[in-house]
Amino acid sequence: MPTVLVTGGAGFIGSNFVRHLLATDPTVAVVNFDALTYAGNLANLADLAGHPRYTFIKGDVTDRDHVRAALQRGVTDIIHFAAESHVDRSIQDSGPFVRTNVIGTQILLDAAREFKVNKYVQVSTDEVYGSLGATGFFTEETPLHPNSPYSASKAGADLLVQAYQHTFGLPAVITRCSNNYGPYQFPEKLIPLFVTNLLNDIPVPVYGDGQQVRDWIHVLDHCRGVEAAWRNGRPGEVYNFGGRCEMPNLELTKLLIRLLGKPESLIRYVEDRLGHDRRYAIDCAKAERELGWAPQVSFDAGLAETIAWYQTNAAWVATIKNKDYMSYYEKQYGSKL
Numbered sequence: 499m500p501t502v503l504v505t506g507g508a509g510f511i512g513s514n515f516v517r518h519l520l521a522t523d524p525t526v527a528v529v530n531f532d533a534l535t536y537a538g539n540l541a542n543l544a545d546l547a548g549h550p551r552y553t554f555i556k557g558d559v560t561d562r563d564h565v566r567a568a569l570q571r572g573v574t575d576i577i578h579f580a581a582e583s584h585v586d587r588s589i590q591d592s593g594p595f596v597r598t599n600v601i602g603t604q605i606l607l608d609a610a611r612e613f614k615v616n617k618y619v620q621v622s623t624d625e626v627y628g629s630l631g632a633t634g635f636f637t638e639e640t641p642l643h644p645n646s647p648y649s650a651s652k653a654g655a656d657l658l659v660q661a662y663q664h665t666f667g668l669p670a671v672i673t674r675c676s677n678n679y680g681p682y683q684f685p686e687k688l689i690p691l692f693v694t695n696l697l698n699d700i701p702v703p704v705y706g707d708g709q710q711v712r713d714w715i716h717v718l719d720h721c722r723g724v725e726a727a728w729r730n731g732r733p734g735e736v737y738n739f740g741g742r743c744e745m746p747n748l749e750l751t752k753l754l755i756r757l758l759g760k761p762e763s764l765i766r767y768v769e770d771r772l773g774h775d776r777r778y779a780i781d782c783a784k785a786e787r788e789l790g791w792a793p794q795v796s797f798d799a800g801l802a803e804t805i806a807w808y809q810t811n812a813a814w815v816a817t818i819k820n821k822d823y824m825s826y827y828e829k830q831y832g833s834k835l
């Protein structure tokens with residue numbers, strides 16, 4: 499039985515991936531290795547408690563001995579989601595990003611070599627390519643030009659993966675995806691933050707002029723892409739994934755306000771993010787051609803379902819938007835809201 503070590507499986511994308519894989523493939527076992535940092539949450543996988551093919555280990559990818567012990571459980575493959583992921587936090591303090599994203603990846607790569615895994619998948623981001631002007635798309639050939647401490651740490655990790663593949667023949671692939679949305683996303687990211695604020699008539703902070711463009715993809719389309727890259731991706735290759743749904747932040751904000759029946763007076767224009775990337779847009783032709791992958795969830799349907807999920811799961815939100823969270827939030831936005 500393939501036994502996949504999924505790192506970061508208690509986070510947003512990781513937990514959606516674990517659930518997806520176990521539900522769609524009865525021949526696979528999952529070992530979820532997650533440090534349960536502020537963004538990791540076992541409640542995201544409460545429905546898997548007692549699942550016969552699922553094991554959880556609380557562990558940090560920067561802990562070499564613990565990683566090695568986890569691999570000794572018959573792990574055949576590694577899919578590496580665990581990362582510090584929030585750009586604003588990386589601007590406040592880049593240390594955890596370098597530790598987890600760069601050093602954690604190096605430790606995992608060493609373990610992948612030692613235990614001779616069949617496939618290693620590095621889950622990365624389109625932010626490693628930097629920022630686009632009004633036209634053009636990132637392809638897998640676009641040179642890396644990370645602009646934030648977060649994206650620099652992810653680019654560093656990607657380069658290590660490529661070096662291990664080239665030097666040691668590690669069977670590794672890299673996936674790079676655009677902005678995800680969907681259930682279980684930590685409410686510091688734009689969509690869950692704005693939805694959960696608006697539901698409670700709390701203002702929403704739009705950075706700068708709000709004309710920055712992001713390409714939105716439903717998390718399950720991303721999960722299907724990572725799975726396809728794991729099964730059929732060629733070692734040494736990079737695969738881009740995106741939702742073919744570019745939208746300026748302000749337009750998205752107004753759409754959320756409309757869908758929730760709230761007034762636009764809840765918009766607050768706040769100071770721009772330092773070094774804010776203007777536009778991400780991603781070309782996924784290679785994944786479509788080589789992996790037979792294509793996004794399946796329309797933005798309209800995905801967003802409606804996502805909003806409904808946050809409405810239904812108010813208790814999940816309330817345990818996160820607690821005192822600790824609010825002190826981060828106030829530090830971030832101060833009296834601007």
Ligand SMILES: Cc1cn([C@H]2C[C@H](O)[C@@H](COP(=O)(O)OP(=O)(O)O[C@H]3O[C@H](C)C(=O)[C@H](O)[C@H]3O)O2)c(=O)[nH]c1=O
Pocket residue numbers: 583584585586622623624625675676677678686687688689691703704705708710711712747771
């Ligand atoms: C939280 C927040 C964000 N924004 C703006 C900043 C961005 O232009 C856009 C989305 O921001 P968010 O922080 O949700 O996501 P990105 O900075 O684009 O990065 C995200 O998508 C990539 C692919 C990853 O790899 C990151 O891990 C992931 O966090 O909305 C605001 O205007 N106000 C806010 O309060």
